[in-house]
Amino acid sequence: MASSRRQSQRVVLFAAAAALLLSGGTAVAAPPSAEPSFSGGEAQPVFNAAEAVREDVWVRAPIDSDRDGKDDEVHVQVVRPAGAKGKLPVVYQASPYFSGGNDVANHNVDVELYVPPGARDPRSALPPGLPPGPMRGRATEELATAGITLREGRITWQYEDYFLSRGFAVMYGESLGTGKSTGCPTSGGRNETVGSKAPIDWLNGRAQARDAQGKPVAARWATGKVGMMGVSYNGTLPIAVASTGVQGLEAIVPIGAISNWYDYYRANGAVVAPGTYQGEDTDVLAKYVYTRADRNICKPIIDELERKQDRVTGDYGPFWDERNYLNEVGKVRAAVLSVHGLNDFNVKTLQATQWYQAVTKANVPHKIWLHQSGHTDPIGLRKQEWLRTVNRWFSRYLLGQNNGIDLEPRSTVQREDKSWVDEADWPAPGTMTATTIFQPGGRQTGGLVPGGPMGVGAVSESLDDDATKLASQLVAAQSSPNRLAYLSKAAKTPLRVSGTVEVNLGVAFKRQAANVTALLVDRAPDGSSRIVTRGWTDPQNRDAIDKTTPIKPGEEYRINVKMQPHDYVLAKGHRLGIVILSSDNEYTLRPKPGPGFTVNLGTTRVALPIVGGQPALNAAIG
Secondary structure, X not given: OHHHHHHHHHHHHHHHHHHHHHHOOOOOOOOOOEOOOEEOOEEOOOOOHHHXXXXXXXEEOOOOOOOOOOOOEEXXXXXXXXXXXXXXXXXXXXXXXXXXXXXXXOOOOOXXXXXXXXXXXXXXXXXXXXXXXXXXXXXXXXXXXHOEEEEOOXXXXXXXXXXXXXXXXXXXXXXXOOOOOOOOOOOOOHHHHHHHHHHHHHXXXXXXXXOOOOOEOOOOOEEEEEEEEEEOHHHHHHHHHHOOOOOOEEEEEEEOOOOEOHXXXXXXXXXXXXXXXXXXXXXXXXXXXXXXXXXXXXXXXXXXXXXXXXOOOOOXXXXXXXXXXXXXXXXXXXXXXXXXXXXXOOOOHHHHHHHHHHHHHOOOOEEEEEEOOOOOOHHHOOHHHHHHHHHHHHHXXXXXXXXXXXXXXXXXXXXXXXOEEEEOOOOOOOEEEEEEEEEOOOOOOEEXXXXXOOOOOOOEXXXXXXXXXXXXXXXXXXXXXXXXXXXXXXXXXXXXXXXXXXXXXXXXXXXXXXXXXXXXXXXXXXOOEEEEEEEXXXXXXXXXXXXXXXXXXXXEEEEEEXXXXXXXXEOOOOEEEEEEEOOOOOOEOOOOOXXXXXXXXXXXXXXXXXXXXXXXXXXXHO
């Protein structure tokens, strides 16, 4: 009889799943007592998400970041399917945005660059900061990107019903210093990691929690297995928590996420903004998300961020090292499904690719999706295949389904025509370094040709700095004294770049400080141009990112500019280009227009990661 009842129950479960799959909706009914069901290694929708149980708890975190003499508390909202038979795994999203944001002024970026030994402070006697407009609505944008809605104290997510109906509980955690949590926001600091980790410890019986009345709450319904997932800051916190090696975190899905905060607000010693947030920095972001009820207790902590982040030299130091999760990649045990937009210049592609390569080297289970959009969730690009992928990822690592996703090609890349390609790994198999050199004419259009050890000889070309001009304007100009442009012949065959483009320049500067910017460009047959990717550096950090070394005007230096990693196919008939400029209006600090620098073409080389290497490059543009 017992066997017969179990068989009958399975029939009901599979019938419910089949009905849902046919309808394309959420399960509307479930047995009084249900348990997860699978087809092809994917969890099936057999639970009634409409009858979910929702509760608020406050988890104690072992840190006192607001310095009030008490452990911080993390406000957590848990939603779990009713009628679940047995314990449940959890899909967990931590965020500083669940309670909105504040109007905050960004830093002024129209400043002169730092010159050692710091005889003048470039922040003095300058115009006031930019108006608060650029930071207004950031939380609204981030929540919209993440598919989060807030209503009458209820946090909901576009994935919530999907996971609930398949037997996962969903948990939301408000980052320290935000909403109903205590503690302070510190833009990637250790306390935020500790705070986001605490709910996982609670699910595993290692941390205490209380309800609104102060009564202890235990997560007896939880298996202790957790997957973290989110976009942007909500995707960064999973990386931070995974870097602690916390027991119970089995898988993470970071989407458009930060792996090293230095690379979010700096680039090789240069103060560089996230795209569309020119002038933002760690202190500005912390002030923006500081939404807890006590509006004063965290002000001294946030003031410390402003002092320690160093917008003057841009050097790497202990402040940034605390926010570099790559340092602890050896502790990571959670399987990593990383997702990033190839055209995301808010959280730039380096964040995903350096994390992916680090976890690969650490032998952590890994997979990557790269798409052609910007700072967004892939559910809006390829919904059914994406849901199937994330379902199988969590079913494999949270529910123990040996569905083979860990044995499949690790890389999924969306091509320029919006098609998708699965490959063994990323960068693309067969990628090798190919070299090009510049030919004279950069103020109009110089040449970009395959090159080896021999260059064009002692030929130098110079540019002046004008930060008032957009990079796109300089690229489109037929000639300009403010940039040097070098273009190849029209490609005879398609040419694929997969990885990081590096420009190694011989440069003599006309002033004691400068920005150096390099762009990879696609010039179409109709004359229009597209900036594919770009990179920046402070030449004062030519020896190390944590060390400022003075520049002597007129002396030639080796300056290496690494662009943001990319995967791009140059179409047949298009021309590949490298454009060099000094300040980048939308990203770097912007000194007054003036003398720039001279590039020695004879000692300058461009290293391109080409599928097929030098032979493929030669065949395409030689």
